[in-house]
Amino acid sequence: MSPVAVAAAELAMEYVRSKDLQPVPALKACVTGLVMGLDSKDWVKVCEAHNDDRRLAIHHPALLAPILTEKVVLGIMKTTKNPCNKVLKTFVMAFPDVFASFGNLISSASADTFDKLLLKASQDNQFVCEEAEKAMRATATSMPPCPC
Structure with missing residues (x-):
């Protein structure tokens, strides 16, 4: 991507709050695009795919469930x-x-891995740190109580 294209993409990149995410109009195309986007080398497409997996998890979890563990x-x-x-x-x-919708489908091993990934993300810089802290709190509130 040229420097001009990167700058334009950065300006266009939005961080949408969960409550502001709208349902997906073209569901089948979104699911197909999600898989390709997550595997893309273009970071803008990866970001768009993550926003799509958020939309699907919130509004259309039944469509995301079949590809959750294998692809997402x-x-x-x-x-x-x-x-x-x-x-x-x-x-x-x-x-x-994703965790709020599918925490019960994610194995405990995967949940441990995600905890480590969030920790890693939170150690990068303040830009990511603030969001990681919010994510950890949101994830903790959606976890089922310990069956101890």
Whole structure:
């Protein structure tokens, strides 16, 4: 991407609060685009895919469930290796929305891994740190009580 295109993409990048995410109009295309977006090398497409997985988790969880562990979780894991802080912040914002809808489907091993990933994301910089703290709080409130 040229420097001008990167600058334009950064300006266009929005961080949408969960309550402001709208339902997806073209569901089938969104699910297909989500899988391709999470696997993209273009960070803008990865960010868009994370916003789509948030929308699907909130408004259409039944459509996200079949690809959750095989595609979405792997895409999220790949995101944590991305050096772009905008991608990390978008991942951190997506995590509580997906976890709130599917915490019961994510194995405890995956949940432990996500905790480590959030910790990693929170150590990058203040831009990501603030969102990581919000994500950890939101995730903690959606977790079921310990069966101790």
